[in-house]
Amino acid sequence: MKKLINNPEDVLREALQGIEIAHAGLVKVHFDPVYIARADAPVAGKVGILSGGGSGHEPMHGGFVGPGMLDAACPGAVFTSPTPDQILEATHAVDGGAGVLYIVKNYTGDILNFEMAADLARAEDIQVEMVVVSDDVAVENSLYTAGRRGVGTTVLMEKIVGAAAEARWPLGKIVALAERVRDNGRSMGMALTSCTVPHAGKPTFNLPEDEMEIGIGIHGEPGRVRMKLKPADEIVEMLLEPVIKDLPFQAGDNVIMFVNSLGGTPLIELYLIYRKACEIAARHGLRVVRNLIGPYMTSLEMAGASITLLKVDGDMVSLWDAPVKTAGLRWGV
């Protein structure tokens, strides 16, 4: 295993120490239990936006904590759900009296633990709502999932919903917005290589040198099909056509297009993919009104990419454009 780490069991703690020092004015890192919260949390009168999940997908979610996006993130161990006590403590930290929204990716462990934390928080009279992202069109059920997996739409939801909370939308309206984003986002990804979880010390799976996997999950869960490597333009067709058909996205729709690296795929390849994806979108009459291109929801060092389309209305675009100040996404502040 070739990684810039010390002991595998210290990776998360040492990385969190780095985050704490690097972004001291922006976030506070709590270590027992582990969560990352806005430095100024709780913000009185503001709905708290909280997310989390296994580590190894950085900058998601800890890198999205800050004004205009998340109030807190609960990182589990690498590819492992956070525990209810982490989530409950983070809920206390971000509860500004206007309620808390959990944004959860659809993985069985995440769902169970966020639901348990929600129950505990509600027992303390904290208003908690939860929206589950399940946007991955690749497979209907998966290794860690009943139903579809939650992937790229999560990042877009955290930005859009975070902006609404920053603008002091009330909880009910925010939940409705999050559900609108959930219902209108679809994704699919593929991988050229595996990744190696530090604790495991060896690749999660093996892909022969001339093969790729279409529809893979962000923890290396099996996708739709393994096949010989194809030219990028054909791969983009294989990812984007099922995404477009699924909603279905229709001629005249405005969309945000998110081309994501799973970690090991360089920017030069993402832009090449974006070019082809826009060509396909145009063929379907879709208008790409905003984009996000880069490694925002990774799978450690996995080489591969995913494409997310989100159908947006004017409100969502304004919220997308609103100022955000986080380690991972920053503009307008």
Next chain:
Amino acid sequence: MKKLINNPEDVLREALQGIEIAHAGLVKVHFDPVYIARADAPVAGKVGILSGGGSGHEPMHGGFVGPGMLDAACPGAVFTSPTPDQILEATHAVDGGAGVLYIVKNYTGDILNFEMAADLARAEDIQVEMVVVSDDVAVENSLYTAGRRGVGTTVLMEKIVGAAAEARWPLGKIVALAERVRDNGRSMGMALTSCTVPHAGKPTFNLPEDEMEIGIGIHGEPGRVRMKLKPADEIVEMLLEPVIKDLPFQAGDNVIMFVNSLGGTPLIELYLIYRKACEIAARHGLRVVRNLIGPYMTSLEMAGASITLLKVDGDMVSLWDAPVKTAGLRWGV
């Protein structure tokens, strides 16, 4: 070769087409000859800041074109210098009548071609100055270099000098600032794996599964030493101690610390490195007043990292903090 590309010879053009579509309001991509310029270039009365070099280091330099940073970037083929005609055309595009500064990394081909373009531009009565970055303390001469290689300080210089140009500093003062950044920045990097240039189709070099190379260049040029892989904390010592000794940085100095991924090293490892680097800096009495952590000067998908320290004064910090709006770095606008 596992890459998300079509034909190797089309990679750069297709990626540039993606950049053109993705950032249409921000930059204009010119294809013959190739350069990326601010959409509003030339800005009358403003010194034009121009950089460039081989592709494969994205987001550097094309991703740093925009208000507050570069006016244009000239990408060569992957790991290949841009040609004088590209640079000359880009010079015309950004010449707003106040002169043009070339920021050049110290590689022999880059130096020759930027110098030739500067001569041609001066023959047209365009005022051109050039500052060469040679901040890599690893080796004194290298495969493509007489003298030290130019690496991480380039990114910091482009931000700081770009902000000064945006504030309408005159050319002479900007050159002096760029020289101050050049003189006060030092870097060193290391690699865990090679990268594969699309045209070559196979890894640039081979590193056994249990070895790393300390002091490697951003094109895979040999470094100081190959050795067995060590814990990250020891690696950070091996990178940062020579950097600190070289200037030398001294107790009480304010520094910007830049922890860079060469592409394949995930963010979680960069933060772990940053943590240790700050500990070492503190031991030397250095004050880390700003930081940059991420894949900003890559070597395609190479796994590895570099650390840059820049000694800064108050002016440089204000310029670092000034608004910037580019695809690769964005804040405050």
